[in-house]
Amino acid sequence: MAAARPDAKVVKQAIQWMLRLRESGHDPALQQQCTQWRSARHEHEQAWQRVTHLQQDLDLRAIPGAGLALQTLETSQQRLHRRQALKLLGGVVIAGSATWLANDLDVVSAWASDYATGKGERRTLALPDGSLMQLNTHSAVDLAFSGQQRLVRLKHGELMITCHSQHSVLVQTRDALLEGFEGRFVAYQDGDCTRVSVSHGKVAIHRPGNGQQQWIESGQNWRLDAQGAHRLAHVDMDAMAWAEGLIVTQDMRLRDFLRQVSRYRHGYLSCSDDIADLRLSGVFRLEDPEQLLHLLPQTLPVRLRQRTRWWVRVESMT
Incomplete structure (x- = not known):
């Protein structure tokens, strides 16, 4: 069963403890106080485990008001002591994070899901019927x-299903219900x-309100959206390669x-407009994105x- 949605107040407290410990530089007394808070109630420990497990996914720039605090923290011209900057950041995050986390964002979705992965994490699971599921x-x-x-139910992200049994496996996405028969397929919720x-x-x-069933055959790639289901004549990336820890491209735009x-x-990654259409073909390992x-x-x-x-931006040599 899916885990219960975390209470905003407890999440706020867990984030506060996380920031205080980060600021203190491993103060033993503060660590003991945090341990006591965690052991006081089961929901405290539950919130703590989820926050610490997924803190790498808490892109603080997405929390209202945190962008300015992070800019202050990272800009050497301000010459603020690290403790002062962290205190500023902590105040902003504590003021806005509980409400932010209570919304239907991906991080909260992961907390309330049966299975989830963080940024850069991949996971393989055996399903109850013997099929195999891989999460990107x-x-x-x-x-x-x-x-x-x-x-x-794919709530966000990407999965690969390998159906071993004679029975089909259903995958509910935002745009359609997919029914996979013996074989292997990937479903990725990409933007719209x-x-x-x-x-x-x-x-x-299977699409709501559409009595006509469509089939995706072996070797095919399709796009499903509000306008319908469309087969893609050309793709610039191997959709299955991530399961092997790879990005395999063929004449792919640099921006894509x-x-x-x-x-x-984590963080910001983009390129300038004048080089966005440069093309790449090759095999790239995902184990070290930097x-x-x-x-x-x-x-x-x-x-x-x-x-x-x-913060990384790719620019022209000229």
Whole structure:
């Protein structure tokens, strides 16, 4: 069963403890106080585990008011003591984070999901019927398996299903209900659409209000959106390669490539408009996205401009 939605007050307290411990530099007395708070109630420990497990996904720039605090923290011209800057950041985050986390954002979705992955994390799970599910970076799903149905609800992100049994597996996405038969397929909720790729076997597309069933055959790639289901004649990236820890591209735009890489790392990553249409073809390993970025100037006439480890922009050499 899915975990209960975390209470905003307890989440706020857990974030506050996290920031205080980070600021204190591992103060033993403060660590003991935090331990006492965690052990006082079960929901305290539950909130703490979720916050610490997913803190890498808490992009503080998305919290209202935190952008200015982070800018102050990172700008050396301000010459604020680290403790002062952290206190400023902590105040902003505590004031806005509980409400922010209470909204239907991906981080909260992960907390209230049966299974989830963080940024850069991939996970493989055996489903109750013997099928195999792989979750890509920053993804969350709920399971509803019974004698009557085998349903996976993709809440956000990307998954790969390998159907081993003679029974089909249903995957509910934002845009359609997919029914996979013996074989392997990938479903990725990308912005305003769902992308589906079938390695082998076949997948049926069931859409609300559409009595006509469509089929995705082996080797095909489709886009599902509010306008309907459309087969893609050309794709510039191997949709299955991430399961092997790879990005495999064929004549892919640099801007689109960086968008994919940003799914596996924290912070800002983009490129200037004048080089956005440069093309890449190759095999890139995902285990170290930062090293991957530093390979770009070896293959393209570009350079990296890096303000902090969290802010990288790719620009022209000229």
